[in-house]
Amino acid sequence: MIDLKSINKYYSIGKDHKLHVLKNLEAKIYEGELVSIMGSSGSGKSTLLNILGILDDYDSGEYYLNDTLMKNLSASQSAFYRNRFIGFVFQSFNLLAFKNAWENVALPLYYQKVSRSQRQKIALEYLDKVGLREWANHSPNELSGGQKQRVALARALITKPKIILADEPTGALDSKTSDEVMNLFKQIHKEGATVIIVTHDQEVADVTERIIRLKDGLVV
Amino acid sequence: MIDLKSINKYYSIGKDHKLHVLKNLEAKIYEGELVSIMGSSGSGKSTLLNILGILDDYDSGEYYLNDTLMKNLSASQSAFYRNRFIGFVFQSFNLLAFKNAWENVALPLYYQKVSRSQRQKIALEYLDKVGLREWANHSPNELSGGQKQRVALARALITKPKIILADEPTGALDSKTSDEVMNLFKQIHKEGATVIIVTHDQEVADVTERIIRLKDGLVV
Ligand SMILES: Nc1ncnc2c1ncn2[C@@H]1O[C@H](COP(=O)(O)OP(=O)(O)OP(=O)(O)O)[C@@H](O)[C@H]1O
Numbered sequence: 001m002i003d004l005k006s007i008n009k010y011y012s013i014g015k016d017h018k019l020h021v022l023k024n025l026e027a028k029i030y031e032g033e034l035v036s037i038m039g040s041s042g043s044g045k046s047t048l049l050n051i052l053g054i055l056d057d058y059d060s061g062e063y064y065l066n067d068t069l070m071k072n073l074s075a076s077q078s079a080f081y082r083n084r085f086i087g088f089v090f091q092s093f094n095l096l097a098f099k100n101a102w103e104n105v106a107l108p109l110y111y112q113k114v115s116r117s118q119r120q121k122i123a124l125e126y127l128d129k130v131g132l133r134e135w136a137n138h139s140p141n142e143l144s145g146g147q148k149q150r151v152a153l154a155r156a157l158i159t160k161p162k163i164i165l166a167d168e169p170t171g172a173l174d175s176k177t178s179d180e181v182m183n184l185f186k187q188i189h190k191e192g193a194t195v196i197i198v199t200h201d202q203e204v205a206d207v208t209e210r211i212i213r214l215k216d217g218l219v220v
Numbered sequence: 221m222i223d224l225k226s227i228n229k230y231y232s233i234g235k236d237h238k239l240h241v242l243k244n245l246e247a248k249i250y251e252g253e254l255v256s257i258m259g260s261s262g263s264g265k266s267t268l269l270n271i272l273g274i275l276d277d278y279d280s281g282e283y284y285l286n287d288t289l290m291k292n293l294s295a296s297q298s299a300f301y302r303n304r305f306i307g308f309v310f311q312s313f314n315l316l317a318f319k320n321a322w323e324n325v326a327l328p329l330y331y332q333k334v335s336r337s338q339r340q341k342i343a344l345e346y347l348d349k350v351g352l353r354e355w356a357n358h359s360p361n362e363l364s365g366g367q368k369q370r371v372a373l374a375r376a377l378i379t380k381p382k383i384i385l386a387d388e389p390t391g392a393l394d395s396k397t398s399d400e401v402m403n404l405f406k407q408i409h410k411e412g413a414t415v416i417i418v419t420h421d422q423e424v425a426d427v428t429e430r431i432i433r434l435k436d437g438l439v440v
Pocket residue numbers: 135138141142143144145146147172173174231232233239241259260261262263264265266267268311
């Protein structure tokens with residue numbers, strides 16, 4: 001499903017300094033797998049996830065998604081593949097401040113032209129799955145850290161995407177809520193999704209089928 | 221050092237709905253203690269920490285800081301006590317986007333009228349303590365989640381405040397980096413600081429002298 005060959009990614013810092021973040025990275029992830037990505041702070045996990053999520057490009061190598069090469073895509077091509085395949089939970093949630101919880105969760109359905117009443121109905125179901133139905137009308141600044149994180153998760157799941165990319169989805173959660181979230185991931189994995197979770201939490205990684213470890217931009 | 225008596229805090233949601241978040245909360249924290257605050261997502265930990273940090277007010281009860289009542293303070297009085305006593309690590313870091321890492325860390329010294337060259341020198345020392353000296357010139361959007369968290373920590377420590385309030389300071393860190401940060405907290409605690417850490421991580425809580433548990437806005 002996902003094939004990464006010799007991926008290199010650089011960031012420019014200032015005008016004459018380049019940081020080599022991903023270094024000839026190689027990885028394969030098969031359809032329907034539940035994998036975790038671990039590595040120390042700054043090792044390149046979010047960078048890798050952004051490339052997988054077609055949110056960022058890379059400097060050399062090839063990224064095949066479902067046998068299609070994801071390289072030099074236009075903005076509309078990137079958006080097409082993203083909306084077709086991928087649900088993304090961001091490390092810093094990225095909720096829209098001027099929309100409330102259910103509106104944020106419903107956003108991917110809006111792009112799929114689902115009617116407003118149907119969007120709200122489904123969004124409330126997904127908020128319920130993450131224990132936040134009562135908070136549907138709160139705006140993001142009226143939510144705790146862990147509540148924002150769960151709203152971001154509900155938004156990533158609502159279109160039942162084939163691939164879920166989650167960047168530290170339990171980082172702001174207590175252990176009981178974290179277990180509930182992991183049960184949700186296991187359930188959608190059972191329903192056929194390919195699930196890739198970046199995590200620092202060994203208990204989360206232990207629930208996955210395989211751990212991909214990153215060290216200084218390389219899979220080790 | 222810190223005495224909370226019958227603290228009640230409400231948030232208004234919309235125009236006719238009030239959420240009772242802290243309910244007659246009682247707690248005492250002694251000078252020089254190293255304590256953790258635990259509780260499920262949404263239980264009121266950040267709300268409590270914001271009140272302790274004089275960043276937010278409360279609806280009834282009394283909060284005594286060093287025997288002075290912190291109630292109905294003006295903006296300048298709040299700022300005075302905050303700058304005098306408190307270093308705060310925010311759950312969502314709150315770094316200034318238009319300043320780089322060392323400038324963000326140096327900010328509290330700027331308010332103390334320290335010279336620029338001296339501020340930069342000390343800021344680099346504190347970045348070094350959190351393993352990020354090489355990232356001094358990166359702006360926040362050029363930092364990983366865990367790097368931002370550590371910059372926020374360095375900023376909270378730089379004025380050697382009497383009280384450190386840290387809202388989930390290791391949430392975005394791998395276990396090795398997390399251990400380094402806890403060693404830093406232990407060191408400043410040894411130097412006499414009162415340290416209060418909100419955490420979901422039992423391993424972090426186990427390093428503290430006492431755990432204050434919050435459940436539905438009450439200390440249990
Ligand atoms: N500005 C606000 N307006 C309305 N409600 C709020 C506001 N801030 C927080 N809340 C609500 O108050 C409750 C407590 O929030 P708080 O941020 O203190 O929780 P927390 O214990 O820090 O949670 P977490 O572990 O998820 O960070 C939550 O139910 C939240 O939705």
